[in-house]
Amino acid sequence: MNVLLLGSGGREHAIAIALAKSPSLKTLFVAPGNPGMAALARHVALDIRDHPAVAGFCKANHIDLVVVGPEAPLVAGIVDDLAAAGIKAFGPSKAAARLEGSKIFAKGFCARHNIPTAPYARFAGAVSAKAYVRGKGAPIVIKADGLAAGKGVTVAASIAEAEAAIDRMFSGEFGEAGQNILVEDFLDGEEVSFFALCDGARAMEFASAHDHKRVGEGDRGPNTGGMGAYSPAPVMDGRMRERVMRDIIAPTLKGMALMDAPFKGVLFAGLMICADGPRLIEYNVRFGDPETQAMLPRLEEDLLGLLLACVEERLAERAARLSAKTALSVVLAAKGYPGAPVRGSEIHGIERAGAMPFVSITHAGTKREGQKLIADGGRVLTVTGVGADVAEARARAYAAIDVIDWPGGFCRRDIGWRAIGA
Numbered sequence: 001m002n003v004l005l006l007g008s009g010g011r012e013h014a015i016a017i018a019l020a021k022s023p024s025l026k027t028l029f030v031a032p033g034n035p036g037m038a039a040l041a042r043h044v045a046l047d048i049r050d051h052p053a054v055a056g057f058c059k060a061n062h063i064d065l066v067v068v069g070p071e072a073p074l075v076a077g078i079v080d081d082l083a084a085a086g087i088k089a090f091g092p093s094k095a096a097a098r099l100e101g102s103k104i105f106a107k108g109f110c111a112r113h114n115i116p117t118a119p120y121a122r123f124a125g126a127v128s129a130k131a132y133v134r135g136k137g138a139p140i141v142i143k144a145d146g147l148a149a150g151k152g153v154t155v156a157a158s159i160a161e162a163e164a165a166i167d168r169m170f171s172g173e174f175g176e177a178g179q180n181i182l183v184e185d186f187l188d189g190e191e192v193s194f195f196a197l198c199d200g201a202r203a204m205e206f207a208s209a210h211d212h213k214r215v216g217e218g219d220r221g222p223n224t225g226g227m228g229a230y231s232p233a234p235v236m237d238g239r240m241r242e243r244v245m246r247d248i249i250a251p252t253l254k255g256m257a258l259m260d261a262p263f264k265g266v267l268f269a270g271l272m273i274c275a276d277g278p279r280l281i282e283y284n285v286r287f288g289d290p291e292t293q294a295m296l297p298r299l300e301e302d303l304l305g306l307l308l309a310c311v312e313e314r315l316a317e318r319a320a321r322l323s324a325k326t327a328l329s330v331v332l333a334a335k336g337y338p339g340a341p342v343r344g345s346e347i348h349g350i351e352r353a354g355a356m357p358f359v360s361i362t363h364a365g366t367k368r369e370g371q372k373l374i375a376d377g378g379r380v381l382t383v384t385g386v387g388a389d390v391a392e393a394r395a396r397a398y399a400a401i402d403v404i405d406w407p408g409g410f411c412r413r414d415i416g417w418r419a420i421g422a
Contacts, residue, residue, distance in 0.1 A: 007069025345408025
């Protein structure tokens, strides 16, 4: 099969590594890709926002399957446009992608289909939102309605912090995504990322992971796109996984089908495991970043075959086969992130670190200048270690990080702290 992978981040690099292992793969193309994918795929200079151009490339190069990595093209309807051109694509339709594209839509959907989630209110102006916050008290959660690259959520510990978040959103920090906001009750528990592959009617349990959203150690500081993750999440034992599949994933599939928007692709449920069970924090309609970098090294079957089964509506009703080992991923980010990252610094030691046993490295914000590897984004690299447990996986990941020479970057040194206790 000829496959086109859309995207350029660490998630897409991890997907490319997994797809390259498939016995069914003939040629892997990636648009636009990153320097780390050069040995795996042919890079294509395509603007993935230009759907006709993507379709034209697929026709000219006999692409059998398009795999869409990031959320923005899905919300913009690229799967629909490719399907109209007779091209198979892995990911939800524009109608189904509203689960991530609008948190207000998702909350209403949960209410209609009895999916457990936090109580909330929606607002189109700061005055009424602030009055509501003052009436509810803190801690409280403020969310932009639309896509905000993982940064549109503030878990406010005080009324002042909540009001400042409201002002930022309505002043245009997130553009159109923040024109409407949600104010949610704070949920107390352990946060988990849970993934299921879906073919519109059936769902396959894929994997769980624990993400670390805050930029600072001890989960302090502003939210980011994710500073690290480990998989599986220990709290997700067999009973909890069954409950999530029954109470959240199954009614989501049923509800979307009733709306004539059957969900095909990967359904990423951001969960809070509370004392009374799992509650949905938010939906995502694609693989997570950096969760994917921790999940896919554990996969023990053909990813390409699974993705194609979703598209062709023939997914097996079983759990995906994953190793019992743990994988832990640490993001290396450029100084300044999650604000304006400092670009242009040179990175050394990648080859030596990547050659270490049970370690893989994925690129995100990098570029090549001749033979030099240069930081060119916020989250720049992800280093993943695999081990028998969280402690061993973490030790391997940080040992590799210590080999990388990059004064212009930083990472959290406590990824996995909840599982290890340090």
